[in-house]
Amino acid sequence: MTIVIWVCAAMLAVAAALVVTRMTLGPTMLNRVVAMDVLIAIVVAGLGLEAALNQHTTTLPILVVLSLVGFVGSVSVARFAARDDKGERA
Amino acid sequence: MNTVADVISAACLIAGSSLSLIAAIGLVRFPDLLARMHAGTKPQVLGLLLILVGVGLRLRDWTDLGMLLAVALFQLLTAPVAAHMIGRAAYRHGTVREDTLIVDELTPALDDVGKG
Numbered sequence: 001m002t003i004v005i006w007v008c009a010a011m012l013a014v015a016a017a018l019v020v021t022r023m024t025l026g027p028t029m030l031n032r033v034v035a036m037d038v039l040i041a042i043v044v045a046g047l048g049l050e051a052a053l054n055q056h057t058t059t060l061p062i063l064v065v066l067s068l069v070g071f072v073g074s075v076s077v078a079r080f081a082a083r084d085d086k087g088e089r090a
Numbered sequence: 091m092n093t094v095a096d097v098i099s100a101a102c103l104i105a106g107s108s109l110s111l112i113a114a115i116g117l118v119r120f121p122d123l124l125a126r127m128h129a130g131t132k133p134q135v136l137g138l139l140l141i142l143v144g145v146g147l148r149l150r151d152w153t154d155l156g157m158l159l160a161v162a163l164f165q166l167l168t169a170p171v172a173a174h175m176i177g178r179a180a181y182r183h184g185t186v187r188e189d190t191l192i193v194d195e196l197t198p199a200l201d202d203v204g205k206g
Contacts, residue, residue, distance in 0.1 A: 004100040008107035015114035034130045052148040060157045071168035078175040
């Protein structure tokens, strides 16, 4: 079980690195929002893995909160995305 | 019994992490926002659900299962809404690449509305 979880953690780490790459490259704010969504999902997955490894449940409320806060963040950025960032087009 | 649950849980965790990795690769390699959004929502949500199933099988407690179920439910409810909002904002700002679209039903619909 421990080996399985470390393999999963390695995969998630590579995934997070790729997502951060996309977040850095952009090119628009909305691309970064999509990347942030995926990054939050990866964090939730990582916390879940940690809970499965140590078989404790202290981090489970954090999962609930993260999944809600991520949604609010991406929706508000999409809603109020500045209309005049003409400089960066996909 | 516990061994069986552990094995199924391990399989779910590996499948979920692989889907997360696939989503991240798609996010880096796809050419424009709508394709990236596709990579970012569908494999990612399925991967997260598989990981939650794996964690639930490992913890085996009703209270924890309820909380994991809440996370899964929120994810299923919010991911389509967020993706829809982002896609709409991108379209309104003209940052969607027209040459990669195969079908575009929104432009004619908006034109019709404009004609009144």
